[in-house]
Amino acid sequence: IEGDEVIIHLTNLERAEDETHGFALYGQNVNLSLEPGKTATTRFIADKAGVYPYYCTEFCSALHLEMEGYLLVKPEDYEEECPKTNPDCNIIIEDKYTQADYDKQVKVNLETQAVIDSVVAFITGHNYKDFPPVVALVEDAVDQLGFAKEAKAKAEAAVAKEDWQNATLWANQWWQYQVKTADIGLRAKTYLEEHGARAN
Template identity: 65%
Template sequence: ALHLEMTGFLVVKPEGYVEEAAAGEEGTVYAEADYKTQVATNVQTQEVIDSVVVYITGRNYQDFPEVVALVEDATDQLTFAEDAKAKAEAAAGTGDWQNATLWAGQWWQYQVKAADIGLRAKTFLDEHGAVETAQ
């Protein structure tokens, strides 16, 4: 019984114990300004991602299977980001700034993952002699 109590599966209450009613506290509450700040960050992040995409696609990245796989993964992350962006915009459209901000944060998380993957692909190309292609 002691082991179960220590792991939180069993709570032993002394005889005559009266449990106090406790109200849960609300976590962070987001407002419209928080949403707009997050969206501005997301837009700036997308500009960085776009510049990395231009760099990668301007090289012979298809000649490197490792980079092709990274590009596919980054594309998947950006697809997830678009879904989160749509949910953020839908929540903002109804004035639900709490969920709009949370979904905008999720959108940004997917962008960060895509940006990280893109930078790894760029570094791989630089380190393995990729050449610029004619546009």
């Protein structure tokens, strides 16, 4: 609400040393840069109602351009059109996604997984543990794959309920973690190729 103090805590969960993330919030004089493993806090007074975009300011991965969102500051006199205290007031959200949308997303996910598998085969087929920067990248990629598996499980749980809206949304989240994994893996592969890694 307009006039409120806003406190934002940010943590960069990456492990690889070159995975810096930035955070800028338009119109609020907020611009942060976080190295891997670091946490930062910013606070400000939301003194003007409006919609303020925020985004990552450091090129961090193939998904860099998707790291964005919006902060909505409601006017001081704002009232909910559908207050929670009114049981007769319901908001109906129509399904946007269908089974066809879900199937299309899963097809992309399986193709992306094939890329990941080929990169993993290359990395593990070489002496990657002799290269500390690559070890850090591999650890980061493993983290991302773990997140991908969690999102996949949620997508499949939604499929079991024939909830194609959430199934498709979770399948897309699963894919985003896959893309991050593939991006990190390809960087590790390139490093090994450029630094004379040998096959096992």
